[in-house]
Amino acid sequence: MTMILGLYNYWVVIVLMMIGFYIIIAHGHLIKKIIGLNIFQTSVFIFYISVGKVEGATAPIWQEGIILYSNPLPHVLILTAIVVGIATTALGLALIIRIKEAYGVIDEDEIQAMDNQAMVNQDKEHQ
Amino acid sequence: MEGVLSLLSAFFLLIGSFLCLSGGVGILRFPDFYTRMHAAGVTDTLAATMILIGLMLQNPEMLVIIKLILILLMTLFISPAASHALGQAAALNNLPPLVDLHIKDLESASASGDKTSKS
Amino acid sequence: MVGIALAVNQIKDMFAVVMLAGIYGLVSASFFVAMDAVDVAFTEASVGAGISTLLMLTTVAMTGRTEHEASHKPLLALILVAITGGLLIYGTFDMPYFGSADAAVHNHVAPRYIYDSMKEIGVPNMVTSVLASYRGFDTFGEVTVIFTAGIGVLALLSVAQRPKDDAAIEAINDSMHEKHLILRVAIKTMIPFILLYAFYVQFHGDYGPGGGFQAGVIFAAAIIMYAMLFGLSAARRVITQPFVQLLSALGVLLYGSVGVVSMINGGSFLDYSVLAADPIAGQHLGILIIELGVGLTVASVMIIIFFSFSARREYQQANKGGSL
Numbered sequence: 001m002t003m004i005l006g007l008y009n010y011w012v013v014i015v016l017m018m019i020g021f022y023i024i025i026a027h028g029h030l031i032k033k034i035i036g037l038n039i040f041q042t043s044v045f046i047f048y049i050s051v052g053k054v055e056g057a058t059a060p061i062w063q064e065g066i067i068l069y070s071n072p073l074p075h076v077l078i079l080t081a082i083v084v085g086i087a088t089t090a091l092g093l094a095l096i097i098r099i100k101e102a103y104g105v106i107d108e109d110e111i112q113a114m115d116n117q118a119m120v121n122q123d124k125e126h127q
Numbered sequence: 128m129e130g131v132l133s134l135l136s137a138f139f140l141l142i143g144s145f146l147c148l149s150g151g152v153g154i155l156r157f158p159d160f161y162t163r164m165h166a167a168g169v170t171d172t173l174a175a176t177m178i179l180i181g182l183m184l185q186n187p188e189m190l191v192i193i194k195l196i197l198i199l200l201m202t203l204f205i206s207p208a209a210s211h212a213l214g215q216a217a218a219l220n221n222l223p224p225l226v227d228l229h230i231k232d233l234e235s236a237s238a239s240g241d242k243t244s245k246s
Numbered sequence: 247m248v249g250i251a252l253a254v255n256q257i258k259d260m261f262a263v264v265m266l267a268g269i270y271g272l273v274s275a276s277f278f279v280a281m282d283a284v285d286v287a288f289t290e291a292s293v294g295a296g297i298s299t300l301l302m303l304t305t306v307a308m309t310g311r312t313e314h315e316a317s318h319k320p321l322l323a324l325i326l327v328a329i330t331g332g333l334l335i336y337g338t339f340d341m342p343y344f345g346s347a348d349a350a351v352h353n354h355v356a357p358r359y360i361y362d363s364m365k366e367i368g369v370p371n372m373v374t375s376v377l378a379s380y381r382g383f384d385t386f387g388e389v390t391v392i393f394t395a396g397i398g399v400l401a402l403l404s405v406a407q408r409p410k411d412d413a414a415i416e417a418i419n420d421s422m423h424e425k426h427l428i429l430r431v432a433i434k435t436m437i438p439f440i441l442l443y444a445f446y447v448q449f450h451g452d453y454g455p456g457g458g459f460q461a462g463v464i465f466a467a468a469i470i471m472y473a474m475l476f477g478l479s480a481a482r483r484v485i486t487q488p489f490v491q492l493l494s495a496l497g498v499l500l501y502g503s504v505g506v507v508s509m510i511n512g513g514s515f516l517d518y519s520v521l522a523a524d525p526i527a528g529q530h531l532g533i534l535i536i537e538l539g540v541g542l543t544v545a546s547v548m549i550i551i552f553f554s555f556s557a558r559r560e561y562q563q564a565n566k567g568g569s570l
Contacts, residue, residue: 005343005344007338007339007341007343007344008344009344010335010338010341010344011335011338012247012248014331014334014335014338015248015331016247016248016251017331017334018327018328018330018331018334019248019251019252019255020251021327021330022255022320022323022324022327023251023254023255025323025326025327026255026320026323026324027255029260031260031263031264031302031305031306031309032254032260032263034302035254035263035264035267035302036254036255038267038270038271038294038298039251039254039267039270042270042271042274042290042294045274045278045286045290046274046277046278049277049278049281049283049286050281050344052281052283053281053282053283053344054352057282058282059282059283059284059455060282060360060371060372060373061284061370061371061372061373061453061454061455062363062364062370062371062372063370069360069372070281070282070283071352071356071360072356072359072360072372072373072376073355073356073359073376074283075283075285075286075373076373076376076377076381076384078283078286079285079286079289079373079377079459080377080384080385080388082286082289082290082293082294083289083293083388083392083459083544084388084391084392086293086294086297086298087391087392087394087395087547088395089298089301089302090301090395090399090551091395091398091399091402093301093302093304093305093555094398094399094402094403094551094554094555095402096305096309097305097308097309097402097403097555097558098402098403100308100309100310101562106309106310201436201439204432204435204436205436208428208429208432208433211428211429211432212429215425215426215428215429219425
């Protein structure tokens with residue numbers, strides 16, 4: 001019982017991570033893949049922050065008289081990770097806009113079909 | 128004095144949470160977009176106000192109270208503007224409000240009312 | 247949060263999915279507050295629930311609202327996910343329990359940061375002292391990554407300005423003034439307060455949650471709000487494209503030059519103790535300047551990204567003669 005109470009936060013994180021992973025690989029729509037990636041990233045953040053928490057401690061801002069603080073090191077790592085995550089999401093969305101302009105569709109399977117068709121046409125031209 | 132303050136703040140916090148809950152129930156149960164937005168916007172603002180007043184009574188230090196008053200003013204300003212933005216977006220995109228239900232009820236009510244008044 | 251993630255998986259309407267992603271970010275921000283991570287909660291709320299939702303909505307507006315049905319059965323994906331999840335859960339059995347004070351992560355470097363931060367750097371917010379001083383080089387890399395993302399979005403999405411299009415678009419924006427009067431007046435009065443709050447968060451990051459990133463995002467949010475209400479061309483008259491590009495490069499340059507000045511003064515790269523006569527004053531000065539650099543770059547890159555997205559949208563609408 002103590003093991004379940006002590007470890008359940010990791011299990012919830014793993015469930016979230018797996019849902020995000022499933023969204024990335026099972027859906028063809030590119031924006032949904034990026035949202036799945038976002039869910040995956042946020043679950044990793046939750047993992048790190050929950051590792052850094054110490055029971056009975058306060059936020060890591062120095063105050064008179066308080067001895068026990070939560071660990072500031074995971075907070076720093078995740079702060080960096082959040083901002084880098086939004087940067088890559090923005091770039092990914094910009095790429096999606098250009099793909100839409102070039103292909104006309106956003107679904108991965110349809111884009112693959114159009115690429116295959118273009119390659120077949122190119123082979124026919126060369127022969 | 129301490130007991131009275133904490134009792135008052137608990138009272139305000141409870142009212143605030145009840146308003147939030149009722150707003151949620153309203154969003155689920157109202158039949159139309161505009162009525163739902165009315166439920167969300169009005170109860171949201173009032174619930175935030177009540178919760179902030181409850182928090183102010185929890186910790187009567189001057190700096191904290193001033194910060195909370197500023198947050199309260201901004202919420203009172205921005206939340207109705209946001210609801211207005213939502214409603215205007217719907218109206219501009221010709222989302223029809225659900226008026227038929229009301230008219231049917233009115234007709235049946237006025238018909239029965241006329242009957243009772245005539246007879 | 248598991249419920250929200252499952253709903254994102256199932257729902258086919260992209261608008262609803264993007265809104266759910268925003269709610270997911272906000273709920274995780276409140277989770278971070280419950281875990282005593284106030285700086286992280288601040289950043290996640292402003293970035294994950296604000297900017298990210300905005301950019302995704304812009305993309306959905308440009309690419310269509312529904313998702314097509316999947317053409318193949320996702321059984322293989324389910325099996326793969328289940329196997330990976332099972333292996334990971336097996337791996338957690340060795341991990342320390344939640345909240346225990348003697349976990350390995352709390353033992354080596356963290357006590358030194360917590361207990362010596364006040365003596366060596368003199369800044370109450372330990373996250374800022376670690377971010378800006380102890381691990382300042384990582385933050386430099388992060389600012390460079392943001393700058394690179396801005397350059398990438400510019401390279402992908404920038405549109406040449408054409409003066410005759412500008413006049414037509416401005417005419418449309420002015421004619422809508424009556425329709426949007428309430429919003430324009432109400433929100434225009436709030437913009438100075440939001441900018442003031444951004445400055446407060448920037449310079450108060452030493453004493454409470456805050457710092458360069460959050461301040462930059464809040465500043466950009468105020469400018470983006472102005473652009474959304476009054477039209478992109480009106481916002482471009484306030485914040486011209488060359489100016490904002492200069493600012494983004496200036497932020498990175500400021501950060502790097504603090505490091506170089508430290509080297510010139512005899513210390514190593516990004517060692518702030520040699521910047522002033524007293525080491526603690528030097529640390530304060532160094533942290534102030536680099537947080538300013540970070541705030542500048544983040545704000546200008548967010549503005550660049552939003553302006554590029556909406557300029558592309560206007561360009562698409564002008565070319566196709568209607569909405570997609």
